[in-house]
Amino acid sequence: MQEPDLSIEISSLKMESPLMLASGxxxxxxxxLRRVFEDGAGAVVTKSIxxxxxxxxxxxxxxxxxxxxxNAIGLSNPGIKEFYKELSRSKIDDLPLVVSLFGAESSEFSEMISILNELEVKAYELNISCPHVKGFGVEVCQDAKLVEDIIEAVKKETQKPVFVKLSPNLTDIVNAAKLAEDVGADAITVTNTFKAMSIDIxxxxxxxxxxxxxxxxPVIKPIAVRCVYEIYQNVDIPIIGCGGVVDWQDAIEFFLVGATAIQIGTGIAYKGLSVFEKIKQGIKDYLTLKGKSSLRDIVGLAHGF
Amino acid sequence: MVSDKPRIVKVLNVRDESKTVRSLIFEDDICSKARPGQFVMVWIPGVDEIPMSISMTKANGLAGFTVRKVGEASSALFDMEAGSLLGVRGPYGRHFTPIIGDVMIVGAGTGLAPLMPLSEILTQNLSSIHMIIGGKTIDEFVFVDRARAILSKTKSEIIITTEDGSYGTKGLATDAMEPILKEGHIDKIYTCGPELMIKKVLEIAQVFSVPIQASLERIMKCGIGICGSCCIGRYRVCKDGPVFDSPKLEEIIGELGLFKRDHSGRATII
Structure with a gap:
């Protein structure tokens, strides 16, 4: 039997594997970033700039x-002009590179994109959901008018796919996803991290x-899975699931509730960079066992019940 | 089991190594089993959390690191007294691999910290060590007595160099390498210290086809290989290092001693 097909497309972004490196x-x-791609990621998302x-x-x-x-890294980043230099240092046309951007208002987003426009960036992810930097994260996500302005401004500036990363800290993540879809987002990434604390006793x-x-x-995975499930019932654009994927079983859960792709971040802390190849193999074995020729055949199956 | 969380330990003893360098000794079973070259993330509550090379391990559950007073965090550590509380997580990273044979060690300043426990294992293995310790001037030297005591166990030698000639031979530590490498066979070179020195050690080792291991330093945030702050080339100092072998060092020679990244991730000239 032929190997199951894991390739996917999100708008014009084509990926050999549905496993992306999460932002941050x-x-x-x-x-x-190139090393992570060579280690099996279908696409890599930069740290938010x-x-x-x-x-x-x-x-x-x-x-x-x-x-x-x-974590509370605090959106450390070299600034867009310096990051432009970083991306210009080597050829990136063969790299499925997604640039994550954050900002407080729409003009910042469009200016950043105009700086990167000539580069072979494959897509943008708008981080409007950082839980721990005032003015740049969840506050943006909570302001519907601002979200609308940002996405519209970004879409005006670029033809490339635009993903919007949402926060689980919102009271209504489904509405936020619907809004993003209405104003032209090409995909939704759910979710960012959850506001939390740890005390040394x-x-x-x-x-x-x-x-x-x-x-x-792993502790946030069931919540992220629920978010994808609810959003899938309310929007038509692709959903990129993100939250606690460590093993292939975690990834499968996300596909079954409707994710087209998934992102891995913390999984690297548990499994190292081989996490991408391991999960990829696990997904292939699962699909073979289930008699499916393509990953696309299982997306959303959990909604049939 | 949660392992990447600071374990609170009490400083048991503070040892003066020089006017600006001190070693802090604490009790922690896990750290006492660290391999030479590994580091711990040391949390100074209310100040910072920084990577420190383990400079001492004892069979009775004690471990220590050595700090030079330079910035805010290192000064806070320097000023700690017996009884102060610290957080430690780790040990992390790849360690030196001690061999049996004739080896050379090139170190300077607090770069000697991980080379001390390495020397202890090497001499237990009955390896002969040619140790070169360099410094700008006589006041900067640490660990010389400890090194002499360790090296007295095998047929070894210590060569001291200073840039101003105030102690040992006048010159750079790396100047002392060639005569030894010309005279006899060296199986391996270990080094830690200023990056330009490490780069020179690598270049000389390449000429004589001797494999090296070098411990590198970069700004670290997570210490566990996920944030990317400490990247050098395609490697993470915290996870793929801090100890690197010759092939990887040759791969990153374009960055070595030339630039590093600041807290924002921006590349800056060293």
Whole structure:
């Protein structure tokens, strides 16, 4: 029997594998992004880039908790002009590169895209859902008019696919997804991390320097799966599932509730960079066992019940 | 089991190594089993969390690291006293692989920290060590007495170099390499210290076809290979290093000693 087909398309972004590197992980160096691609990722998403350089928060910026990790890096990034230089250092036309952008208003997003426009970036992901940087994350996502302005401004500036990454901290993530679809988003990425804390009981203080951070890892997977499930019933554009994928079984769950692709971040902390190849193999074996020739055949199957 | 969370430990002892360098010794079973070259993320509550090479491990559950007072975090560590509380997570990273044979060690300043426990294992293996310790001037030296004590166990030698000639031979540590490499066979070179020195060690080792292992340093945030802050070329210092073998070092020679990334990820000249 032929190997099952794992290739997918999200608008004009073609991927050999549905497993993407999530934003925020290993994503400021082009060499590292390429390495993750060579290690089996179907596409790689950069760390979120803003207009200005940001140093981020002091350490500790990460701490492990039961079932996941908590981080508050603070959107550290070299700034769009410096990142343009980073991407110009080598040929990227063969790299399925998605640039993640954050900003406080629509003009920042369009300016950033106009700077990157001439480069072979394959798609953009708008991070309007960082849980721990005031003014740049969830606050943006909560303001429907602002979300609309940003997506419209970005779509005006580029023909490339635009993904919108939503926050699980919203009261109504389905409405946010519908809104993104209505104003022209090409896909929805769900979800970003969950606002959370961890306290050291010996010194009686929050461990993260920023006190509050974003929770990722297996502990958030069931919530992310639910978000994908609900959004799938309400929008037609592709959904990129993100949240706690460590093993191939996790990935399959996301496909069954309707994800076209999934992103992996914290999974690398648990399994290393071989996580992409391992999950890819697991998906192939699963599809073979189920007698499916293509990954597309299982997307959304959980909705039949 | 949650392992990437700081374990709170009490500083048991503070040892003066020089005017600006101190070693902090604490009790932690996991750290006491660290291999030479591994590091811990040290949390100074309310200040910062920084990577520190393990400079000492004891069979009785004790471990230590060595800090030079330079920035805010290292000064806070330097000023700690017995009884102060710290968080540690790790040990992390790839370690030196001690061999049995004739080896050379080239170190400078606090770069010697991981080379001390390495030397202990090497001499237990009955390896002969040619140790070159370099510095700008006589005041900067640390670990010389400890190195002498360790190296006295086998047929070994210590060569001291200073740039101003105030101690040992005048010159750079790397100047002392060639005569030794010309005289006899060296199986392996271990190095840690300023990156330009490491680069020179690599270049000389290439001429004599001797494999090397070098421990590198970069700004680290997560320490577990996911944030990418410490990248050098296609490698992560925290996970693929901090100890790198010759082939990887040759791959990143274009960055070595030339530039590193700041907290924002921006490349800056070293």
């Amino acid at each position: 992980i290993l994503g400021t160096s082009i060499e590292l 803003g207009y200005e350089q940001r140093m981020g928060y002091d350490n500790p910026t990460i701490v492990e908790v039961y079932g996941g990790y908590l 010996e010194t009686c203080r929050p461990i993260l320097a920023n006190k509050i951070g974003g929770l990722s890892g």
